[in-house]
Amino acid sequence: MADVTASDGTLRRFLHGLPGVDPVGLEARAAALGTRSIKTTAKAYAIDLAISMIDLTTLEGADTPGKVRALCAKALNPDPTDRTTPRTAAICVYPDMVATAAESLAGSDVKVASVATAFPAGRAALPVKLADTADAVAAGADEIDMVIDRGAFLAGRYLDVFEEIKAVKDACRRPDGSAARLKVIFETGELSTYDNIRRASWLGMLAGADFIKTSTGKVAVNATPANTLLMLEAVRDFRAATGVQVGVKPAGGIRTTKDAIKFLVLVNETVGEEWLTNQWFRFGASSLLNDLLMQRQKLSTGRYSGPDYVTVD
């Protein structure tokens, strides 16, 4: 597919040649899958899977090393009363907190993810974005969550967006030749139409995204079942076309076990088992974990406990 990105013109023709999205139909399909009834053993499986897929996130101006260390402890041992609880997939922090997180998580399989590229707005010059990325990688980030330049995308400068993602991908390389995995955030709430989300998905994947991610969690509309379903269709079609598998990360607004299970049903019935691992699907969330833990306790003990039986960090 290299010829697709040969020029702004070819890239535009390709992206605008993708099948359109009928919004009513897409949302109806997402809603219909939301009515699946996931009970007993299936629920237990889904809860553990969801916990293992969380990028436990703190992205606040008020973040401190203490806060980040507490969150890392939570990721390593989500439920102190039940050591069989799986660990989360990763911790997601700002670049200046990466070193702290990496130290806290050293020796574990919990990854350190860092947002970068002038997150969340992405309004900075390219050299600044690349330095931001390189800094996070150097500090020990396993994964980089970059934001695309929505302004460029909405202005139709697709090749600029493409080149920028490629440059960030290069900045993810470490001196030893390995690289941090790159998640590309579209901020779907700002792209606004489903056609744009499909085009952005292909654009990101063509540029080398390891994951495509809905949103920053910092705008009004974040992950929804419909935009996540659409992105799942995109990674499915991309793999059929190129053989390359890309992950999906809905982020922002997923707070309850019920919501999380609906997203897992979307994965299961759209792309199937191969994506049902934290290698290929993540939840960007902070409060979701405690709700999953409470539901997990309910399943194992038969009783509802309450918010004081899970840790507040």
Add this chain to the structure above:
Amino acid sequence: MAFEYAPAPESRAVVDIAPSYGLFIDGEFVESSGGGLDKTVSPATEEVLAEYTRATAEDVDRAVRAARKAFEKWSALPGSERAKYLFRIARIIQERSRELAVLETLDNGKPIKETRDADLPLVAAHFVYYAGWADKLEHAGFGPDPKPLGVAGQVIPWNFPLLMLAWKIAPALAAGNTVVLKPAETTPLSALFFADICRQAGLPKGVVNILTGDGSTGAALVAHDGIDKVAFTGSTAVGKQIARTVAGTRKKLTLELGGKGANIVFDDAPIDQAVEGIVNGIFFNQGQVCCAGSRLLVQESVQDELLDALKRRMSTLRVGDPLDKNTDVGAINSAEQLARITELADSGTAEGAERWAPSCELPSQGYWFAPTLFTNVTQAHRIAREEIFGPVLSVLTFRTPAEAVAKANNSQYGLSAGIWTEKGSRMLAVADKLRAGVVWANTFNKFDPTSPFGGFKESGFGREGGRHGLEAYLDV
């Protein structure tokens, strides 16, 4: 480890089915004058659910007299008073919707997901909608003071038992008619529960009469001298018989018959949503839908892409226990219907079409047919012309919009059609040329009480739903 959904069955305990049912005449359940009992079974398990009465010609006479007697007072009520009863019925249906959904699923075999999310909400919506018309008939465009016809004889099919009842009874009552309704012989139970709802709502005696029975009961009803209007939904063959019976009488007739709906997919269609629409068009209610999109007309240039996507999607359909909340495709309604589907599908293979079905394990008890796709189908094949009324999709191709229209219209039927394109001008141009009562664009099998529904050609005549639906029950 795979994400396997644990069984999630809806509870049967919410519905209490009596061992045997009489006839609902003049506000009471009564015994027949001599008709025997028949059994109704659950198509998913072949378990006998209850016995019901086969109404005789004498019972028909009794019911029609009761309806005639009730007509005088009912038609004289102010429309706003009739509306109160219809609103009350709608509310009771909503309150009892879980019970009715389970009952319908048991008797019909369709998935609880559909009875819960489609049938029951539409049933209630239909009563609410026509309740609204009851005191506004003079504004419906049929003159300053349109009168009801009298007694309506209504015969309904087994595919949407309660919904078809609602389509028939709600406009009839709103316009001031009284009714004698015969449900299908394989699905009598929800109509009998509806009789109970009429009592619960305090509906005056004789306004609604429910006669269960077989074809002979229906024949006696439509032939009865005392009825002023016949409304039938069902097969084209029976519809033709009824038309012959009614010819030369004063009776007004509406027929909603078979179909062979074309679902047309252009190369600029939203492919993922088109696939959903195709699946919904032919596998909703196991394809036992008169307006099913049973012919897929796909533009040759996207054929491969679309069929790959469709097969992938069909492989995720969950076939099995209709009471399980995760079931997408339930049981075929009867052994007779299963035999008809099987025979027609076999003719597809015999005539050279290519058959495909996803691997799915069908239960050993009950009546089941796997979702099936035929490719390399031509206009000459039986499966492209005859209504299968089952989960069997015939795929044909076309090259140009003109060819799509010509093939879509080349059918003895004309009930429904679908168009899939992202180009608005094409959508409108093609819709304008299709001879079908309902044309859906970028969707399929969407129903709403405000929208008229009915056919062209051998799909019948008359419209149900919307303002148009009133005309069939008014003397205009």
